[in-house]
Amino acid sequence: AQSVTQLDSQVPVFEEAPVELRCNYSSSVSVYLFWYVQYPNQGLQLLLKYLSGSTLVKGINGFEAEFNKSQTSFHLRKPSVHISDTAEYFCAVSESGSARQLTFGSGTQLTVLP
Amino acid sequence: EPEVTQTPSHQVTQMGQEVILRCVPISNHLYFYWYRQILGQKVEFLVSFYNNEISEKSEIFDDQFSVERPDGSNFTLKIRSTKLEDSAMYFCASSNQGLKNSPLHFGNGTRLTVT
Numbered sequence: 001a002q003s004v005t006q007l008d009s010q011v012p013v014f015e016e017a018p019v020e021l022r023c024n025y026s027s028s029v030s031v032y033l034f035w036y037v038q039y040p041n042q043g044l045q046l047l048l049k050y051l052s053g054s055t056l057v058k059g060i061n062g063f064e065a066e067f068n069k070s071q072t073s074f075h076l077r078k079p080s081v082h083i084s085d086t087a088e089y090f091c092a093v094s095e096s097g098s099a100r101q102l103t104f105g106s107g108t109q110l111t112v113l114p
Numbered sequence: 115e116p117e118v119t120q121t122p123s124h125q126v127t128q129m130g131q132e133v134i135l136r137c138v139p140i141s142n143h144l145y146f147y148w149y150r151q152i153l154g155q156k157v158e159f160l161v162s163f164y165n166n167e168i169s170e171k172s173e174i175f176d177d178q179f180s181v182e183r184p185d186g187s188n189f190t191l192k193i194r195s196t197k198l199e200d201s202a203m204y205f206c207a208s209s210n211q212g213l214k215n216s217p218l219h220f221g222n223g224t225r226l227t228v229t
Binding site: 034036041042043044045046049090092101102103104105106107 | 158
């Protein structure tokens with residue numbers, strides 16, 4: 001069965017600093033990986049996804065993530081954050097043989113400080 | 115940009131009552147999902163729906179839950195006899211071609227409070 005671990009429940013960072021949100025997954029088969037963002041009182045919005053091919057994936061709002069199969073990780077990065085990036089970020093995995101459902105991590109609250 | 119819309123945004127109900135959560139998926143989407151997030155916990159998969167039938171469901175989705183697409187636009191989740199532990203944020207999602215080829219588009223959620 002697939003699972004996702006987000007080690008950091010809260011990440012405070014100053015504006016214009018870089019940030020990395022960590023995600024590790026567990027699966028016995030090949031997977032699809034996703035990062036979603038949830039702004040206050042809103043739904044989940046897809047930031048980026050990895051299905052296959054290049055291990056470095058670029059998403060919206062300047063975010064990128066790197067798939068590392070040997071470390072079973074899919075960390076999210078941004079070189080310079082803005083106040084507006086304050087939100088909850090969820091890593092999610094779907095095993096490629098079951099393309100209908102996502103398993104989510106517990107989320108990381110990113111707070112960007114002025 | 116088309117959106118998934120959910121109503122109501124907040125529903126309060128008494129234990130044992132039936133509740134129906136409503137969703138209008140994006141109009142040309144074919145796959146529909148319900149997820150829930152209990153406060154402080156992970157977002158959990160409940161059920162997926164395609165071609166007017168359930169495709170997959172989790173162990174959470176027991177006989178108290180049902181889904182329906184009563185017309186061409188709505189997708190509903192019914193809980194027959196609510197329990198305190200059903201209190202959660204319920205998210206509806208839809209996609210065009212299944213997860214591999216198109217992302218899930220989520221609604222803003224319905225916060226269900228069972229008292």
